[in-house]
Amino acid sequence: MRFLVRVPAILLLLAALPAVAIAAPAPEAPTGLRIVSLAPDKLELDWLPPAQPVAGYRLFRNGRPIRDLPGDALRTTDDGLQPSTLYIYHLAALGEGSPPPESPRSQPAADWTLPPANANAPRGDHYDVLVVGATPGGIAAALAAARLGATVALVEPSRWIGGMMAGGLSNTDFRYKQTHGGYFKEFTRHVANYYRTVYGPKSRQLEVSIGGYKFEPRVARSVLTLMVAAEPNISLYRQLRATGVTKEGDRVVAVTFEDLTGGPTRTLTGKVTIDATYEGDVAAYAGASFSVGRESRTDFNEQHAGEIYWNNDTRKIVWGVGDGSGDHRVQAYNYRLTMTSRPDNRVPIPKPEGYDRTPYLKIIDDVKSGYANWKRILGYQGLLPNDKWDINNSGAYWPSTDFVGQNYDYPTADWKRREEIIRAHRVYIQGLLYFLQNDPELPEEFRAEANRWGLARDEFVDNDNWPTQLYVREARRLHGAYWFTENDTRPREGEKRSPLQREGVGVGDYSLDSHATQPPKPEQPNYIEGFFYGGYTEPYQIPFGVMVPKGIEGLLVPVAVSATHIGLSTIRMEPTWMALGQAAGTAAYIAIQPGLPVTRVPVALVQDTTLLSHQVTIFLKDVDYDHRDFQALNYAGLIGLLPTYEAEPEKPVDRGTAVGWLWQWMRVRHPQLAAPAAAPQFADVAGDAPLAPAARALGGLGVLGTVRSGEALRPAEPLGAAEAARWIARAHRVSDPARQRSAPALRDALERQVVGLLEETVQRDPGIKPEALTRAQFLRLLYLAAQTGAPRR
Numbered sequence: 001m002r003f004l005v006r007v008p009a010i011l012l013l014l015a016a017l018p019a020v021a022i023a024a025p026a027p028e029a030p031t032g033l034r035i036v037s038l039a040p041d042k043l044e045l046d047w048l049p050p051a052q053p054v055a056g057y058r059l060f061r062n063g064r065p066i067r068d069l070p071g072d073a074l075r076t077t078d079d080g081l082q083p084s085t086l087y088i089y090h091l092a093a094l095g096e097g098s099p100p101p102e103s104p105r106s107q108p109a110a111d112w113t114l115p116p117a118n119a120n121a122p123r124g125d126h127y128d129v130l131v132v133g134a135t136p137g138g139i140a141a142a143l144a145a146a147r148l149g150a151t152v153a154l155v156e157p158s159r160w161i162g163g164m165m166a167g168g169l170s171n172t173d174f175r176y177k178q179t180h181g182g183y184f185k186e187f188t189r190h191v192a193n194y195y196r197t198v199y200g201p202k203s204r205q206l207e208v209s210i211g212g213y214k215f216e217p218r219v220a221r222s223v224l225t226l227m228v229a230a231e232p233n234i235s236l237y238r239q240l241r242a243t244g245v246t247k248e249g250d251r252v253v254a255v256t257f258e259d260l261t262g263g264p265t266r267t268l269t270g271k272v273t274i275d276a277t278y279e280g281d282v283a284a285y286a287g288a289s290f291s292v293g294r295e296s297r298t299d300f301n302e303q304h305a306g307e308i309y310w311n312n313d314t315r316k317i318v319w320g321v322g323d324g325s326g327d328h329r330v331q332a333y334n335y336r337l338t339m340t341s342r343p344d345n346r347v348p349i350p351k352p353e354g355y356d357r358t359p360y361l362k363i364i365d366d367v368k369s370g371y372a373n374w375k376r377i378l379g380y381q382g383l384l385p386n387d388k389w390d391i392n393n394s395g396a397y398w399p400s401t402d403f404v405g406q407n408y409d410y411p412t413a414d415w416k417r418r419e420e421i422i423r424a425h426r427v428y429i430q431g432l433l434y435f436l437q438n439d440p441e442l443p444e445e446f447r448a449e450a451n452r453w454g455l456a457r458d459e460f461v462d463n464d465n466w467p468t469q470l471y472v473r474e475a476r477r478l479h480g481a482y483w484f485t486e487n488d489t490r491p492r493e494g495e496k497r498s499p500l501q502r503e504g505v506g507v508g509d510y511s512l513d514s515h516a517t518q519p520p521k522p523e524q525p526n527y528i529e530g531f532f533y534g535g536y537t538e539p540y541q542i543p544f545g546v547m548v549p550k551g552i553e554g555l556l557v558p559v560a561v562s563a564t565h566i567g568l569s570t571i572r573m574e575p576t577w578m579a580l581g582q583a584a585g586t587a588a589y590i591a592i593q594p595g596l597p598v599t600r601v602p603v604a605l606v607q608d609t610t611l612l613s614h615q616v617t618i619f620l621k622d623v624d625y626d627h628r629d630f631q632a633l634n635y636a637g638l639i640g641l642l643p644t645y646e647a648e649p650e651k652p653v654d655r656g657t658a659v660g661w662l663w664q665w666m667r668v669r670h671p672q673l674a675a676p677a678a679a680p681q682f683a684d685v686a687g688d689a690p691l692a693p694a695a696r697a698l699g700g701l702g703v704l705g706t707v708r709s710g711e712a713l714r715p716a717e718p719l720g721a722a723e724a725a726r727w728i729a730r731a732h733r734v735s736d737p738a739r740q741r742s743a744p745a746l747r748d749a750l751e752r753q754v755v756g757l758l759e760e761t762v763q764r765d766p767g768i769k770p771e772a773l774t775r776a777q778f779l780r781l782l783y784l785a786a787q788t789g790a791p792r793r
Helices: 009-016 136-148 182-199 204-209 217-229 281-285 362-368 415-438 444-450 565-571 574-592 603-612 630-638 655-669 692-700 721-734 744-764 775-786
Strands: 034-038 042-046 056-061 064-070 075-079 086-094 109-112 126-132 152-156 234-238 240-248 251-259 266-275 309-311 337-340 378-384 388-393 454-456 504-508 512-514 527-529 532-535 540-543
Touching: 034 109, 042 086, 056 075, 064 075, 086 182, 109 217, 126 136, 126 251, 126 574, 136 152, 136 182, 136 217, 136 234, 136 574, 152 240, 152 266, 182 204, 182 217, 182 574, 240 266, 240 281, 251 281, 266 281, 266 574, 337 454, 415 444, 504 574, 504 603, 512 565, 532 565, 540 574, 574 603, 603 630, 630 775, 655 692, 655 721, 655 775, 721 744, 721 775, 744 775
Parallel strands: 126 152, 126 266, 152 234
Antiparallel strands: 034 042, 042 075, 056 064, 056 086, 086 109, 240 251, 251 266, 309 527, 337 388, 378 388, 504 540, 512 532
């Protein structure tokens, strides 16, 4: 019997088609792509082995494929590149087939090539400015002097520049961004632009960076390197360590260095020397006096000075315990670690040579009792881009990463002893981490959590992923022309801002903060001596004199400044040190032009010059870095016209306020200027009103024109631009000491010149309403007038 089977036509058609190979699935994306070596013309990359074998890899540069690599490759070099250029790489894995299936691309790896080999090359032994220490403060000093035209030698004892900002301190402490300007702000903008370019304008990395204030150490080092390399006037020396100075009388004229690569001793000269080291070594070699340790509470009436106790449980100061006495002890050092829990970018903590678990045994019972956990033991200072964390010492537990009491002799020790201390700190912290991850007496679940974390694989790749700078929070403290204390950091009774510093060249914003000086006693394990944070401050100014050593010429010290232990506890922020460094470099340039001793540099000229690069010299809460009248508002604050933290720049300026400001400005320019005995009385200004002395003085001196008693000042009305220009020009004439002895015709000509300058300024700015100036616009005219004729102070 035959069976007939009906086959659908579609099946017959499919059977007639040629066989089609089924494509192999694409591999998984490669992981762990990083840049491991930088050069001016090439970058070397590596990545982690794949979970499953792959047929090959495809490397992309700036979005375009540049080469295919074999499946067993784990490293490659991209050469023929341009120096000082940002390159962004991705990697894709390839499967079997033709064409080979391509995986999704890896996370990017991006960095700049190094500057050209001849960038910042040494040029002899003689320079205008010699900066010792390529810390952020030293870099800022070098940039300031070089950009103004000085030849600069920037000398760094290690292989790396950038100090703590490139050495692990990546989570910038701040309250108000308005306290930062100048070269630190320039740095943050470069950092933010890196994250925007590499990851996108809406990326998580850019968001976490908070405008460049939080950054990966490798990014910070590259940015600082490029900022230095862009200045042809800077010669950069690495691995030269200062060993002494040469003086002519009281003046420092040269510094001698040991070559740590084995080369001969080298002596470099500078017309001005800037000691930007954390230790203040050059100042000490020069014979400058200094302090180490802590002042007592009564020495300078500082609430937080001397012996002080912190309760790790309540996280508060224990007042009444500790007598506030001073001593030789120095607040603890540590390393700021860059750690991650991302499996593709973490490396395990190595067991340090000579490991001893004894210092950490207290942790076992604390963990078992629930008193301590992984996060409480380590200080999670802040999240960084790419799932990294800045790990600091814990403020809620001991022991943590501070090696308490083991640094007392570091500030004045020789380098042999310092290197022993540095190694001991590394061994101690590595030992702590190794203990937390591996000690068998710790609960298994605790060790499992600890082992989720490791050092960031793409950071400090030339130093076994370990930070390159010991965190020397405090060492020597200079005895300078101004001694900065806790009392300079907050408003005095009855005042609305911290004390006005007419010679202020930088602004601080951090709370009072000291790390431990003694470990806890067994009977009080939660009380730690010397440690506290959150001590009350408000944004404050730092005067130029903190950098000027007593009795020494030709030397400025912007890092190991003249301050008490508590005063330094708030100054010691890298952005603040950068501001002081910028002022020091500016002062050095100003000094060398006429051969002026640096101690006699007009600080007003330093302020004016740094304001041109938007350095903040006084904090104004409502004035942003990019405000049109940033310089003028800072100037007004410096001379005392703004007694609070609010400038109200867009508010119309009334006639009464303008009169008060003008009289104060005139007396700043001419301190001996007195109000005339006979002066008109305005009908609408009471004789005992606060405005009355200024109104009578300006009326009597002719600043307001011809005024008779009984006329109205109309102090609450807005001031128009034309009248403001005339008032300011007359005030300028009357308060210019250099012109008081000039012929009347010359004084008249200068007044007309000032009026013309101010009127032209008004006409060229469409934002000015002629009938009503804002406070900022009036102060802009005042600042312009101050730059005309004699120096402003």
